[in-house]
Amino acid sequence: MTSYSLFLGCIVPNRYPGIESATKMVFNKLGVNLKDMLGASCCPAPGVVGSFSEQTWLTVAARNLAIAEENRADVVTLCNGCFGTLFEANNTLKNEEETRKTVNALLSKTGRIYRGNVEVHHFAKLIYEGHLDQVKRLSQSLTGLKIAVHYGCHLLRPGTLKKIDNPEKPVFVDELVRNLGAESVDYKDKHMCCGAGGGVRSSNLELALDMTKEKLENVKASQADCILNVCAFCHLQFDRGQRELAEKKGLEYNIPVVHLTQLLGLAFGLNPRLLGLQAHAISTQPFLRKITKVSVQ
């Protein structure tokens, strides 16, 4: 049985644990074993800790990677921020010998060592590349659902480093959605940032929300039934951001926000409660009602 080290990060376990339970159930159905990364920390966030101190960012990332190495299993991430950090840090540490020596000298104070013998994967890419046939086999058809896909930034960019799809016009998540029988709708500026990254959400919420608002308006215009994301931080920004826009600006969008692990869980017929869909800031009920209607037909 294939095993991966599940990197939880911060937002999944500490804000949207439904994504964690969805992931465990979905990967179990796919016959993939997920090993916990005991004692892992924040990845740490690329645009926050990475903006403050690259050396700290790299060394803490190296510690997380070392935990996966001790698991003897490649890393799988559920958030573009975690993916960005761990993928980029792994790449730097593997390819730059001097940097690796410096970081290992710091890391050795904890009794750990980074060896460079695991890879870092984004869950969406892993499922698309390795399990699409199984997904089709396990899924009920979601025909009639209109889904607005949001890729986020650090999954695809920098393009020369990530080498996943075309960062200007990616299609693989749309294809995954279509394989579930749902429609992936086009919307204006689909590939724009959610607004949260780079420490902007923590220091300038107004700016972050202004970007989110633009995306929400464009999604609303597409009449999609939900925003589908593959990143816990984008997920938080769209879900809590809608509540914040309602509180601060009186703007109501009420667009359900769904992480791809949760959508796969629904397609596999898992109980929405166990996928944490009742614990979102914005009610997912309209979306769930539509899925029930679709699956009854």
Added chain:
Amino acid sequence: MPTSIQESRSRAVETVLDELISHSRNLLKCVQCGACTGSCPSGRRTQLRVRRLMEKVLMGFEDVLNSDDLWLCTTCYVCFDRCPRDAQPTSVIKRLRNIAVRKGFMKAAHQKVARLFCDTGHLVPINDEVRAVRKSLGLSELPPTVHSYPESLKELETILEATGFRRMTG
């Protein structure tokens, strides 16, 4: 204190530009075409002008370090990917932020999240509400992260001490 603009520039060039170049020589390839500014979702609604930032850096103006502009970038990397000269503006911005933090230019909100990271090992730590949600989902009340392992938090403290992170961001 520098006594002239000339002196201020050359001092800045020695410190900031030299450090930037030592990390990425690509910075010098910038031809000021403006593809970065034209691609910037933040610049569409703020005063952030990535082209101007690159220009200031190349001319050695050190005031970029304590300007708000530096923190308006969401690090979406669109400018990085579209730059026809591969000058890597996002990396330049992140490097400038590192230098700014070292020089003590840091926003209070960012100091707060840095403290959370130092104290808990998570930028977004658990709270009581989510503990309850975790239980209702059949998950452990605390995730199997640094939250469940005090000795892991000690390891993290060791790293943060060795890199001077807490002092730098405090």
